[in-house]
Amino acid sequence: MIRAQFPIITSHPELAYLDSAATAQKPQPVLDAVHHYLTTSNANAGRGTYPWANSTTALIERVRERVKAFLDDPDPARSQVHFVSGTTEGLRTVALDWLVDELADGDEIIVPFADHEANVSPWLEARDVLARRNIRVGVREMPYQESSGDYDISALAGLLTPRTRFVAATHVHHVYGGDMNVGRIREAVGPDVPIALDAAQSVGHLPVSLRELDVDFAVFSGHKALALPGSGAVWSRGLRGAEFAPRGWQGTPNTVGIASLGAALDWLDGAGPERIEQWTVGLAARLTAGLRELPPYEVVGCQLSLAERSAVQQRHGIVTFRHSDIESVDLGFILFSHGFMVRADGLCQGRAGEGRSSVRVSLHAYNTREEVDRLLEVLTSLAPQS
Ligand code: PMP
Numbered sequence: 039m040i041r042a043q044f045p046i047i048t049s050h051p052e053l054a055y056l057d058s059a060a061t062a063q064k065p066q067p068v069l070d071a072v073h074h075y076l077t078t079s080n081a082n083a084g085r086g087t088y089p090w091a092n093s094t095t096a097l098i099e100r101v102r103e104r105v106k107a108f109l110d111d112p113d114p115a116r117s118q119v120h121f122v123s124g125t126t127e128g129l130r131t132v133a134l135d136w137l138v139d140e141l142a143d144g145d146e147i148i149v150p151f152a153d154h155e156a157n158v159s160p161w162l163e164a165r166d167v168l169a170r171r172n173i174r175v176g177v178r179e180m181p182y183q184e185s186s187g188d189y190d191i192s193a194l195a196g197l198l199t200p201r202t203r204f205v206a207a208t209h210v211h212h213v214y215g216g217d218m219n220v221g222r223i224r225e226a227v228g229p230d231v232p233i234a235l236d237a238a239q240s241v242g243h244l245p246v247s248l249r250e251l252d253v254d255f256a257v258f259s260g261h262k263a264l265a266l267p268g269s270g271a272v273w274s275r276g277l278r279g280a281e282f283a284p285r286g287w288q289g290t291p292n293t294v295g296i297a298s299l300g301a302a303l304d305w306l307d308g309a310g311p312e313r314i315e316q317w318t319v320g321l322a323a324r325l326t327a328g329l330r331e332l333p334p335y336e337v338v339g340c341q342l343s344l345a346e347r348s349a350v351q352q353r354h355g356i357v358t359f360r361h362s363d364i365e366s367v368d369l370g371f372i373l374f375s376h377g378f379m380v381r382a383d384g385l386c387q388g389r390a391g392e393g394r395s396s397v398r399v400s401l402h403a404y405n406t407r408e409e410v411d412r413l414l415e416v417l418t419s420l421a422p423q424s
Contacts, residue, residue, distance in 0.1 A: 215356030269295030318355025
């Protein structure tokens with residue numbers, strides 16, 4: 039039983055944690071790995087003249103390979119995994135330690151302004167750094183389909199020029215929950231343009247195959263993938279452009295966070311990312327179907343993706359909605375008074391985002407149908423009876 043492995047969940051039966059897109063809870067084997075590491079071999083890495091230091095160095099190398107295998111790396115002999123504190127730091131280091139050296143005056147980059155701010159501001163920062171060196175880089179807005187929140191690939195094709203040098207994209211959208219069909223970006227931009235992928239909402243929630251996605255960078259946060267905060271990674275391969283090499287002196291790595299990440303990926307492999315995906319997609323579809331019966335609620339995002347399986351855009355375990363008469367932040371407080379922990383605000387979307395706050399329910403392996411049904415009961419009680 040998966041839920042039984044999450045002590046924070048089982049020790050609070052009166053609460054329902056529905057905010058896993060913000061951060062995920064940790065299963066016992068991850069907590070055990072943290073305890074084991076700190077009580078048996080805690081030391082610094084890469085400076086080994088004694089066994090604890092050597093085993094920490096080996097652990098970090100092992101987790102690096104673990105990350106590659108977990109992401110179905112097409113080229114593990116050549117690719118690199120660089121540990122960072124999370125997606126925000128990871129994308130920023132790609133922007134400032136790699137992208138700025140790839141761009142020349144007149145080049146253009148494509149930025150997804152309705153995705154998470156962490157996948158918008160680093161690219162603008164890179165542009166601004168270059169502008170101070172009198173290198174002018176054009177920033178084009180990734181186009182979205184009005185109706186779905188998916189990228190608009192034909193409009194994207196119209197934006198491309200011979201100077202398009204880089205595209206930033208997201209695997210699963212943190213507000214709409216949709217799979218952003220990144221493979222279609224590669225088809226549109228051709229074989230030579232590097233793509234950086236924000237995989238914060240996909241790693242740990244569904245099978246991620248870098249072999250299939252054909253991107254150049256994939257960045258994720260360990261804490262959303264059941265590991266400790268501060269344990270993210272940048273996967274890269276120097277296929278298009280220079281090898282990624284973070285600038286400057288790299289200090290002590292987050293050894294215990296990296297240990298937790300290795301244990302989390304082992305746990306996820308054991309549970310089966312496709313099973314987790316199936317479960318969370320099913321729960322999200324159940325919630326969405328219930329909300330559709332309740333007129334005051336508007337579910338945000340692709341209306342065609344609300345079914346469990348959509349040919350248009352696969353929806354994952356994230357459902358975002360609004361009530362016509364209750365402010366989303368108030369709704370968040372009301373839901374917590376019934377024991378439901380949800381996210382309720384602007385959701386850190388970039389400048390082309392919704393612009394209005396909403397309530398987000400995000401699900402993981404430990405959530406249950408019963409929690410979704412109880413939530414729907416409370417939401418029903420807040421809908422005026424006609
Ligand atoms: N990208 C996406 C899609 C996210 O959902 C988040 C976290 N909400 C981030 C980036 C930033 O992740 P972190 O705060 O772990 O750096």
